[in-house]
Amino acid sequence: MADLTNDIRGDYLALTRRRRLYSGLLLLVFALMMIAAFDILESRNAGGFLNGLRQLGDFPRGLIAEAWAKADRLPGLLVGFFPSLLETVNIAAASTLFGALLGTLFALLSTRGLALWPRAIPLFRRIMDILRAVPEIVIALVLIFILGGGPVPAMIAIALHTAGALGKLFSEVAENADLRPVEGLASVGAGWGQRMWFAVMPQVAPNFLSYALMRFEINIRASAILGFVGAGGIGYDLRNAMTWGPGRFDQAAAIFLLLFVTIVIVDQISSHYRNRLASVEH
Structure with missing residues (x-):
């Protein structure tokens, strides 16, 4: 009975680790896609978004x-x-x-x-x-x-x-x-x-x-x-x-x-x- 319980617990932990691994990989892919999309948009943006951040407060000021x-x-x-x-x-x-x-x-x-x-x-x-x-x-x-x-x-x-x-x-x-x-x-x-x-x-x-x-x-x-x-x-x-x-x-x-x-x-x-x-x- 104890061996069966240990086997079930081991399978559950293995599934949990696998789910966490898949979730981490999915999050990594999403982050890489966001970075790539931002890089494309930044290259096509007139003036550059990052360069314009320092001027963000000029209009309201x-x-x-x-x-x-x-x-x-x-x-x-x-x-x-x-x-x-x-x-x-x-x-x-x-x-x-x-x-x-x-x-x-x-x-x-x-x-x-x-x-x-x-x-x-x-x-x-x-x-x-x-x-x-x-x-x-x-x-x-x-x-x-x-x-x-x-x-x-x-x-x-x-x-x-x-x-x-x-x-x-x-x-x-x-x-x-x-x-x-x-x-x-x-x-x-x-x-x-x-x-x-x-x-x-x-x-x-x-x-x-x-x-x-x-x-x-x-x-x-x-x-x-x-x-x-x-x-x-x-x-x-x-x-x-x-x-x-x-x-x-x-x-x-x-x-x-x-x-x-x-x-x-x-x-x-x-x-x-x-x-x-x-x-x-x-």
Whole structure:
């Protein structure tokens, strides 16, 4: 019996050592690949990343110094850029609303037990995968080429990406919905839309709203970034301020401050309502 125990213990230790060896080799290969990739990127990078590290603090140092020297202009700049901030928030709000509505439709059509056309479930899931896979900035660039610059291409681009992201989250929530109310309504002749509205939505609405609020925070940042490619909003003003460089750094500082305060406020409000929705759900 003792010999059998020793044999089992020896086999276990041998397997453990082998697993550690394989893990170490895999980690070594990964590290070598990372080093090789960085070396290739460094050779192709204009100016060199390592050589530019010493200049990493030049921009924030110059921005803070100029903004401090022109601090008396900061209130006026904040007021002047506030309409652009509102445009950015409006883009985020509209894209979140349209994206959440489209994502809800995709989620219900791609959930087993709820789908209107069960055979089309893979199709709707692949559509959501595509919408999530394509970055907002790529969609926005295509739409700007077609529609011209402005907030509309940004709103459509963010809404499409939001539909793919929220559709995936919504479908996971809908899969856990109780099907008994759905079956009860179906037994009395209710249509698909009536079953979804009266039997499913009351169950999933708190989670849907919570995810939509979280996505709204993300979309504010996305709409600001899209301003750099001519999609309007405060990102467009920030690009202009940073393009001019020194002499306009006080404007860039005001825009950064507006964005920071807005994101903090939206995050606090969103967190408050998400917590309330979570408490209602439980």
